[in-house]
Amino acid sequence: MESIDQELDESELELPAEPMTLNMGPSHPAMHGTIRMVLKLDGETVKACDVQPGYLHRAQEKMGERGTWQQFFPYTDRLNYVSPMLNNVGYALAVEKLLGITVPRRAQILRVIHGELARISDHLTCNGAMAMELGAFTPFLWFIKAREWLWEIIETQTGARMTHSYGRIGGLAARDTEDFGARCLEVMPKMLAVATEGESLLLKNRIFLDRTQGVGILSKKRAVSMGASGPVLRSTGVDYDVRKDKPYLTYGEVDFDVPVGEDGDNYDRYMCRLEEIRQSVRIVEQSIALLNKIEKGSPEDEVSVKDPRVVLPPKEDVYNTIEGTINHFKLIMEGVQIPAGEVYQYTEGGNGELGFMIVSRGGGNPWRIRVRAPSFFSLSAVSEMIIGGMIADIVPTFGSINMIGGECDR
Amino acid sequence: MITGATFWIATAIKVFAIVFGLVNLGALLLWVERRQSALIQDRMGPNRANIKIFGKEFRVAGLLHSAADGLKMLWKEDFVPPGADKLLYQFAPVISLVPPLTLFAVIPFGPSIYPDNLRRVFGSEGWNAAAGYIPLHISVADSGILVVFAMASSGVLGAALAGSSSDNKYSLLGGLRAASQMVSYEVTMGFSLVGTFMVYQTLRLEQMVQWQVDHAWGIFVQPLSFLLFFTAAVAETKRVPFDAPEGESEIVAGYFTEYQPMKMGMFALGELVEVMTSSALITTIFLGGWQFPFLKLDGFHFELFGIAKPIYMSHLAVVIISALSFVVKVAILVLLQMQIRWTLPRFRYDQIMKLGWRILLPASLINILLTGVVLLFVNGR
Numbered sequence: 164m165e166s167i168d169q170e171l172d173e174s175e176l177e178l179p180a181e182p183m184t185l186n187m188g189p190s191h192p193a194m195h196g197t198i199r200m201v202l203k204l205d206g207e208t209v210k211a212c213d214v215q216p217g218y219l220h221r222a223q224e225k226m227g228e229r230g231t232w233q234q235f236f237p238y239t240d241r242l243n244y245v246s247p248m249l250n251n252v253g254y255a256l257a258v259e260k261l262l263g264i265t266v267p268r269r270a271q272i273l274r275v276i277h278g279e280l281a282r283i284s285d286h287l288t289c290n291g292a293m294a295m296e297l298g299a300f301t302p303f304l305w306f307i308k309a310r311e312w313l314w315e316i317i318e319t320q321t322g323a324r325m326t327h328s329y330g331r332i333g334g335l336a337a338r339d340t341e342d343f344g345a346r347c348l349e350v351m352p353k354m355l356a357v358a359t360e361g362e363s364l365l366l367k368n369r370i371f372l373d374r375t376q377g378v379g380i381l382s383k384k385r386a387v388s389m390g391a392s393g394p395v396l397r398s399t400g401v402d403y404d405v406r407k408d409k410p411y412l413t414y415g416e417v418d419f420d421v422p423v424g425e426d427g428d429n430y431d432r433y434m435c436r437l438e439e440i441r442q443s444v445r446i447v448e449q450s451i452a453l454l455n456k457i458e459k460g461s462p463e464d465e466v467s468v469k470d471p472r473v474v475l476p477p478k479e480d481v482y483n484t485i486e487g488t489i490n491h492f493k494l495i496m497e498g499v500q501i502p503a504g505e506v507y508q509y510t511e512g513g514n515g516e517l518g519f520m521i522v523s524r525g526g527g528n529p530w531r532i533r534v535r536a537p538s539f540f541s542l543s544a545v546s547e548m549i550i551g552g553m554i555a556d557i558v559p560t561f562g563s564i565n566m567i568g569g570e571c572d573r
Numbered sequence: 574m575i576t577g578a579t580f581w582i583a584t585a586i587k588v589f590a591i592v593f594g595l596v597n598l599g600a601l602l603l604w605v606e607r608r609q610s611a612l613i614q615d616r617m618g619p620n621r622a623n624i625k626i627f628g629k630e631f632r633v634a635g636l637l638h639s640a641a642d643g644l645k646m647l648w649k650e651d652f653v654p655p656g657a658d659k660l661l662y663q664f665a666p667v668i669s670l671v672p673p674l675t676l677f678a679v680i681p682f683g684p685s686i687y688p689d690n691l692r693r694v695f696g697s698e699g700w701n702a703a704a705g706y707i708p709l710h711i712s713v714a715d716s717g718i719l720v721v722f723a724m725a726s727s728g729v730l731g732a733a734l735a736g737s738s739s740d741n742k743y744s745l746l747g748g749l750r751a752a753s754q755m756v757s758y759e760v761t762m763g764f765s766l767v768g769t770f771m772v773y774q775t776l777r778l779e780q781m782v783q784w785q786v787d788h789a790w791g792i793f794v795q796p797l798s799f800l801l802f803f804t805a806a807v808a809e810t811k812r813v814p815f816d817a818p819e820g821e822s823e824i825v826a827g828y829f830t831e832y833q834p835m836k837m838g839m840f841a842l843g844e845l846v847e848v849m850t851s852s853a854l855i856t857t858i859f860l861g862g863w864q865f866p867f868l869k870l871d872g873f874h875f876e877l878f879g880i881a882k883p884i885y886m887s888h889l890a891v892v893i894i895s896a897l898s899f900v901v902k903v904a905i906l907v908l909l910q911m912q913i914r915w916t917l918p919r920f921r922y923d924q925i926m927k928l929g930w931r932i933l934l935p936a937s938l939i940n941i942l943l944t945g946v947v948l949l950f951v952n953g954r
Contacts, residue, residue, distance in 0.1 A: 185742050192825055207746075207922050296822040298813050298919025304614040370814055370918045554746065555921045558822045 182210050187557070189218040197568055198542075200557070207553045212546045216539070219568035227532040231498025232258055233332060235532060240326035242534060243570040245288050246281035246513035248274075248317075250570075251330030256411060257508035257519035258332045261501055264473065268463040269454065270334040271412045276347065276450045277329065279443040280317060283354065284310045285513035286394075286436040286443075289565040293433060294365055296558045297374050302361035309357040312350045319346070332499055333474045334467020344451040351444045358440055375430035379548040379560030382427060390540040393515020394435040395564050399427035405511040417449040429556075432563040473499050498527025514538045514565050536570040575688070575705030583707045591677050591711065599845040604639045606845075606911050613915045646834035654831050656740035665738060666832065666839035669731025673847040676724040679717055680853050681779040683709035683863045683896035684870065687888060694871050694885045709863075709896070710779060717777035718770075721854060722763055725809060728847065729755035732811070732818060732828045735840070739831035747827025750922055751811060751818035757929040758808040758815075764937035765801035768944035769794075769858055782862030791859035797940045799859045801933055806851035807910060808929070810844060814917040817925055852906035856899060860906075865898040 182203040188194040197218035203211035223242070227235040239250040252274045259266065266274075291306030314324045320339055321327035329336050365371045381391070386399040396403055404421040406414040422438035424431030457463050467474045471490050480487030503525040509518035515537030522531040541564040548564075549557050575583065604619065611618025619635035631637075653662060685706040714720055729752055736748010770776060772794055773784045785791055792799045808815040819827040829840045856862060867873050872886040886894075920928065 183742065192822065207750075294918065298816065298821070299917065300610075301614050301915050304616060308615055364916065365918070368918065370920055370924075373924060374918060374921060553921060553923065555817065555820060555823045555919075 180205070185554075194558075194561070198561075198566065198571075200561075202554075202557075204554065207555070209549055209552055209554065209557065212550050212557075214542060214546045216542055216566075216568075217572050219572040221569075221573065223573040224532050224534060228529055231495075231527045232501055232529060233494075233499060235529070236328045236330055237326065239330075240328050241569050242536065242573065243285070243513050243517075243538070243567045244325060245567060246278075246285035247326055248277040248281040248329060249285075249510065249512045250517065251328065252278050252412075253508065253510040253512060253517045254519050255330040255332055256510060257506055257521050258499075258501065260508050261504050261506045261521065261523055262332070262473065262499075263502075264333060264468055264470070266334045266468060267465040268413075269457055270466045272450050272454045272457075273335055273339055273466060274330070275412050275414060275417075276447055276454070277317070277320070279446045279450070280313050280347070282513055283440050283443045283447075284313045285565075286440050287313075287354075287358065289562070290433055290436050291361070293429070293559055293562040294361070294371070296562045297371060299365060299368075299371065302364050305357050305361045309354040312354060316343070316346050316350060319343075331467060331474065333470060334465070338466045344454055347447055347451055351447060355441070355444060358437070362437065372430070374556075374559065375428065375433060377426070377428050377430075378552060378556050379429045379563060380427055381544050381548055385544060385547065386427060389544045391515065391544055392537050392540065393512070394432055394439065395541045395544070396515060397422065398424035398431035398435045400425055405509055405516055409509075411510060413450065413453060414446075416453065417446050419443075419445050419449075429559055429563045436565075500527060501525070501529075509535065512537055512570075514541065514567065514570070534570075534573055536573060538564065538566045538571045542566050542571055575707055579688075579705070580707075584711060587709070587711050592674055595674055595677060595846050595849060596842065598849060599842045600639045600643060601636075602845045602848065602907065603642070603841070604636050605908070606914075607638065608635065609908065609911050610915050613912075643838070646838045649834035651835065652833050654740055657831065658738040658740075661734045661738035662831075663836075665731050665735035666836040666843070667731075668734060669728060670839045670843040670846065672724040672728045672731075673843060673850045676721055676850050677853065678712040679710060679714055679720050679778055680850070680857050681708065681710040681782055681862060682853070682899050683892055685709060686892055690888050692887050692889065694887060708779065709892075713779075715777065717775070717780075718766065718858075719776060721778075722759070725762065726755070726759045728809070728843075729759075731840075731843065735832070736828035739828075741831045743824045743826075744828050744830045746824050747818045747820065747830065750820070750824075751828050754811070754815065754818060754922075754925055754929075755809060757926060758805045758933075761801060761929060761933040761937050762805040762809065764934065764941065765798050765805060766858065767937075768798045768940045771941070771944050771948055778857050778862075781858055782864065785861040786864045790861040790864075795859070795940070795944070797936065797943075799855070801937050801940065802858070803855060804933060805929075806855060807913065808925070810847045810851060810910070812844065812848070812910065813914040814920050815925060816919055817922045820919070848907055848910055849903065852903045852910065853899075855906055856902040860902050863895040863899040865894050868894060868898075 182205050185202045185204055186199065187202055188199040189197040194200075199215040199218065201213040201215065202209055221241075223238050227238060235254060236251060239254045240247040242250045255274075287306040287310045291303035295303035317327065318324045320343060321329040321336065381395070381399055383399040383401055386396050387401060391399075392403065400423055402421055402423050405411070406419075407421050419442045420438075422435050422442065424435050462469075472494075475481075475494055476487040476490045481491045482488075501523045503523050505520075505522045507518055507520045509516050511517070516535065517537055518535030520531075520533040520535065521529055524530045545561060545564060545566075548560050552560070607619050619638035620632060622635070622637035622641040623630040623632045624637060625631075653659060685708045687706045689705075712720070732751035732755070733748045736744045736746075736751065739745075769781070769791055772791075773781045775781060775784070781791070788794070811818050817827075819829075821827075824830070829837050832840065867875055868891065870888075870891060871883075872891065873884040875882050875884075
């Protein structure tokens with residue numbers, strides 16, 4: 164006897180379904196900056212994804228060509244606005260390379276310290292935001308509290324908290340205050356304690372581990388071929404850090420490790436950043452020791468080169484002497500005269516290799532400034548990281564590559 | 574039990590007290606939540622809203638913030654999305670607020686009151702046993718806990734309707750998640766309590782409390798059941814870690830994305846009332862309800878090292894202490910739920926389902942089996 168359900172094929176019983184198209188962004192509460200993702204969803208599963216950057220495009224590179232060389236500094240602040248000092252340093256180094264000058268030792272060390280402070284605040288923000296995207300609100304606010312202490316230091320040194328434009332061609336805008344080193348050393352352990360506390364809420368939490376481990380996987384090969392760098396690349400197991408592989412400033416003199424992940428998932432990216440915070444603290448502490456070793460009053464003790472063609476004269480000279488006034492006028496109106504040439508200078512930014520390709524045809528204005536923004540390259544890997552996953556994982560995965568709109572779209 | 578006009582007056586007072594109390598406590602909870610989260614997150618919390626009287630600012634520890642919030646919600650434009658199903662869209666917030674309020678009808682919040690004997694000690698000389706009593710719960714229903722299940726499961730309609738009627742894909746996703754999550758955890762919620770029914774031998778909540786008064790608190794008799802029910806109840810309230818339907822960072826605000834001030838406020842209020850009702854339920858079923866330790870109907874009975882020393886108290890004092898103890902127990906559970914909210918991250922949708930069907934449901938079935946076996950041995954039947 165035939166069975167009754169012989170005719171029935173299970174696949175035919177399924178209801179007809181077609182994927183739902185969902186526009187995530189550009190104005191979506193969790194899309195950092197502004198980015199648009201066009202998703203094809205099958206229930207909760209992402210079937211296809213089209214990531215569309217560019218909504219924060221401000222033609223920054225073009226604006227750079229319109230002003231003098233110095234006038235690009237405020238724009239660099241607005242590249243990765245979570246770690247402005249790293250961008251300042253990157254650009255300043257590029258121009259100085261073209262100019263063929265090296266800044267005094269004190270300025271170099273200060274650039275390192277400020278850069279690392281910026282990196283710590285960048286990583287704190289990114290990790291906190293990622294936890295918040297997973298629904299854990301408390302660690303985010305703790306990390307922000309720690310970031311606040313760093314910003315207070317930065318404010319005393321530069322006069323601004325975020326977009327401080329502290330870098331200058333040939334050095335820094337101002338000398339550090341007397342208590343700078345002491346304040347840094349005081350804040351570092353406090354900040355680490357908060358980071359550890361936040362960590363304790365997350366890393367022993369089954370939910371957090373389940374939500375991050377094995378999610379948003381990027382393979383080593385794909386990461387390299389996408390041009391990813393920074394924590395995104397290192398989390399896949401590639402040991403590449405510009406600070407270590409091609410030391411600039413005083414990075415060669417300090418001892419630090421480059422944390423490397425294994426799987427390239429959200430958890431590894433999170434852990435890489437967390438460990439980098441610790442390494443940055445080491446760099447800051449050693450750099451302050453280096454700073455204290457500098458002999459007072461020696462040429463090394465300056466924060467900018469003594470070259471009137473590059474650095475603005477002191478204000479009392481500007482107001483009291485005709486030479487000073489003219490010097491100031493020429494530098495401001497015509498800009499620093501940079502010899503013709505092309506240069507590519509790359510540093511380790513908050514998100515990875517931050518490169519400045521600048522072309523000069525001589526004169527006070529850049530001919531072309533091109534920024535190699537690390538998060539643009541990481542962003543290109545996002546769509547393959549989230550396809551096949553679930554909607555809930557899109558935002559944490561996206562958060563873990565730390566795309567900063569200002570830097571990505573420029 | 575008292576009958577006639579007194580019964581109706583007493584019932585009206587109880588209904589008013591509960592509805593009015595719950596809705597206002599909901600607003601208070603909003604403040605508690607903000608204060609507590611500020612405490613946990615090491616920040617200031619609400620401290621700006623104030624009233625100026627004779628040039629002096631009164632801030633009342635940030636309490637006015639909730640009041641200002643409510644006023645703001647009332648005065649904002651009430652916008653209905655053009656593509657929405659008007660009727661269902663308007664109706665959904667009501668559906669999500671009413672069930673948790675209704676559910677309170679069967680929860681006893683104190684021992685029965687004997688209005689004629691308020692100043693006498695229970696059972697002592699002059700106790701007028703013939704006089705009627707007023708039970709301190711609104712509805713005396715034989716179905717008891719079944720009313721609770723019926724009401725709790727109709728709460729899902731609010732979220733599902735809100736999601737489907739708003740004409741928004743994020744709402745739809747949120748509504749879907751809410752529907753599947755609440756239906757799944759409803760099952761665990763029901764099964765986890767079967768063990769307690771078997772022990773208490775009743776469905777009526779006031780009799781469950783009476784059993785606990787006579788024997789021991791449910792949490793000691795049915796610890797696994799307590800854990801399962803607590804988890805399921807948190808999942809039912811759709812709060813962290815089970816707030817996937819709201820999914821703040823991924824699907825904007827889930828099923829109430831398209832809702833404007835006061836209607837969104839109703840969802841929020843519904844959620845907070847649900848937190849209170851679920852805490853009240855857990856208190857009633859597992860934490861001895863209104864019972865204060867060592868307090869019997871006629872006063873305290875301490876029994877230490879074989880020395881019994883009763884302290885007799887008037888009926889009124891006993892009722893007040895019992896009702897207060899109920900409130901305190903509920904408050905502790907509410908604070909615990911809020912603490913959870915600010916500590917844990919959110920589950921993913923599939924993880925919620927897995928937890929519900931693969932872990933909690935089998936565990937509740939095992940609990941039923943174990944309870945059955947133990948009862949068989951204890952009762953010798």
